[in-house]
Amino acid sequence: MKIALLIMLLSFNAFALEFQNARVRLLPPSTPATGVFVDIINPHDFDVTLVKAKSSRAKRVELHTHIKENGMMMMREVPKIIIPAKGSTQLKPGSFHIMLIGLTKPLKLNEEIPITLVFKDHIKEQVIKPTVQKIKRH
Numbered sequence: 001m002k003i004a005l006l007i008m009l010l011s012f013n014a015f016a017l018e019f020q021n022a023r024v025r026l027l028p029p030s031t032p033a034t035g036v037f038v039d040i041i042n043p044h045d046f047d048v049t050l051v052k053a054k055s056s057r058a059k060r061v062e063l064h065t066h067i068k069e070n071g072m073m074m075m076r077e078v079p080k081i082i083i084p085a086k087g088s089t090q091l092k093p094g095s096f097h098i099m100l101i102g103l104t105k106p107l108k109l110n111e112e113i114p115i116t117l118v119f120k121d122h123i124k125e126q127v128i129k130p131t132v133q134k135i136k137r138h
């Protein structure tokens with residue numbers, strides 16, 4: 001049993017993803033929602049699907065994208081974001097992002113906001129710690 005558990009733990013670690021440039025947009029304290037952006041790199045030879053994000057700093061956390069509707073950019077919730085095999089997906093302004101809705105307290109510049117990302121396909125969960133930064137609009 002111990003050997004089986006060890007193999008499970010090793011394979012769990014082997015299927016980690018890489019994260020770069022993780023950041024949360026600083027907004028005025030009265031703003032109830034903000035965006036989280038991160039580059040997700042998938043070094044594996046299978047596609048990985050982000051299906052959910054969680055954070056204790058917000059009442060709701062949603063996966064979003066931007067679409068153009070009637071000439072206006074609108075945000076829409078999406079059920080998943082795919083990171084292709086041997087590729088990467090950038091969560092960035094004007095594109096896919098994670099939305100923190102109903103912040104439990106105002107964000108401070110340079111503060112770390114732990115966010116748990118939930119994946120399908122061997123990866124399960126990974127925690128990122130984006131820092132609060134001033135980010136330009138797209």
Ligand SMILES: [Cu+2]
Nearest residue numbers: 064075097099
């Ligand atoms: Cu959004």
